[in-house]
Amino acid sequence: MQAAVDAYDEAAARVLGVNRTDLRCLELLMRHGALTPGRIGPELGLTTGSVTAMLDRLERLGYATRSPDPGDRRKVLVTMTDTAREKAWRLYGPFATEGDALMREYSDADLEVLAGFLRRSRELYERQLERTLKEHAEK
Template sequence: MGLVHLLRAVTVNFDLLGAEFAARNGLHPTDVRALIHLLDAARDGTPATPGWLGRQLRLNSAGTTALVDRLERLGLVRRERDGADRRRVLLEVEQKATELGWAFFGPVIDKVVATAEGFEADELETVRRFVTSVLHATQQMRSL
């Protein structure tokens, strides 16, 4: 149970950091979660459509449209037509969003990376396997 409590504490701290980032930048916490999903999709090569984003955030179509409109108005996201299927709209994160994120979260990321450098490769692999397993378990709970 100690590991569960530590994971919860880390989650709460990241959530508080996300809320502070949102407040400083005039965003809703859902806006921050949307940006995270979009950045992860870009890193993974996943096409991010409004429908896909709505499913990730569990928003209906109207809520997703309002969210994307808000992020677009703020200059954080843009809609692009898919080159392969012009009927499909893809969502792209603007450089401004990335810069805001790095300005706020960069020091935290630097500290986490520096902490990881104090561990051996096999220790980090064990941590990676554990955290990945926890992630999969929590993702399964979301779909219930």
């Protein structure tokens, strides 16, 4: 499944004309709405300069905008454009439709088991990532 998800995301990035990190940024913006570059960087493991370059690319493509934060004019908020949302929906919307139908095939109890398995699997990967990063940072 992981290979299939990865292959689809690679194809989606090609269709959108972005790299995989840019695609992950668009996913963050879709999920969270407006974010500061300072929040995007750590989420994606990017330096300040890399975030700036990425946001420049996304703005040139018409996928993101930067504007002053109305609550704190010293901050900048990054938002996904309607163009990017429409293109993303064309790529990922069918997953929502088919996924909804797929989910209806399972009982609530089945879904609780599946959700528990997926959560625990994610936690396993997060622990192993932390271990691996720690072990290799020490060398």
